[in-house]
Amino acid sequence: MRFDLEALRSHPGQRFHLDGDLSIPDLDWQGEVLHVEGVVHVGAWASWRDGEVELRVAVQGRVHRLCARCLAELVERVDSDHVLDVLPEDTAGRYLELRPFVEAGLRLGLQGKPLCRPGCRGICPECGADLNHEDHRPGCHGGGRSPDPRFAKLRGLLDELP
Template identity: 35%
Template sequence: MSTHLDARDPLVIDTHELARQAGALKELHDVVEAPADLGIEVIGVPEGAPMRLDLNLESVVEGVLVVGTVQAPLAGECSRCLEPVTDEGVYQITELYNYPGREAADDEFFLEDDLLDLEPAVRAAVVLELPFSPLCRPDCKGLCPRCGANLNENPGHAHEDDIDPRWSGLAGFGGDGGD
């Protein structure tokens, strides 16, 4: 059976040395480049950024169990003030890659010619843990809704109160004290 996985891809791991021997263990400690589109609109891992993989691959009866962490830098923008946000994330991976030859469920991964593709597991671990509304700091004041000024840089920023447009027609009445 030919495979579509490329063994030269840094997120494709060769498990041949585990040789379907339950209990056989392979440690993987490596730094690889992040794939494209590893994130959401406001924050993610920049393409090509170094991701540190610290994984154990263990041969089990059903396949190869991958357990460990992925550490990756994050870049995005604050959801309140739109300033750049950077962080470092550590994400847990626990995924079973089944041996071929059994019915596949939608959420299961399979080995292909002793190769396993870590990208879908890494993508799921990272993207599902990203903050939906990242902040530059917990007490970010955001932007002025009226003029867009950054309230973190100018905390005393204020505008004169607007007259409610429903009352603007009454603005000329009673101001001179005559009637």
């Protein structure tokens, strides 16, 4: 998917529109590679204004993630719509390729800390039990009885992980 920059330049101020599906199986995200299921639905609007391209991109896709609390796999539905910066080097050629902007739109739509379910109970930092499926292991005080302040601190650190 791409816009013809010659057409945009020769009709300043006019809005051009593209609709379609793009296949982006892998998405780089903060040092990880996320799998994108199926195709990404894309709507894009571009116009030439004051010597620059004004670009708006709407994307809908399904991205495989891990729960921020218990590491269970989940599929996050991304639905984002943004005006994106187009740099002069993006418009150096004949065409404006949309793929990098679609990837940027997906990244902007991703949650920082996706959860497998509302209120996921996560993994106990003391005994390692997956609290969605099991109780604390014998001897663990993570259940609330006399919580050790060291573990409260560890829990805080876990919460701060991206």
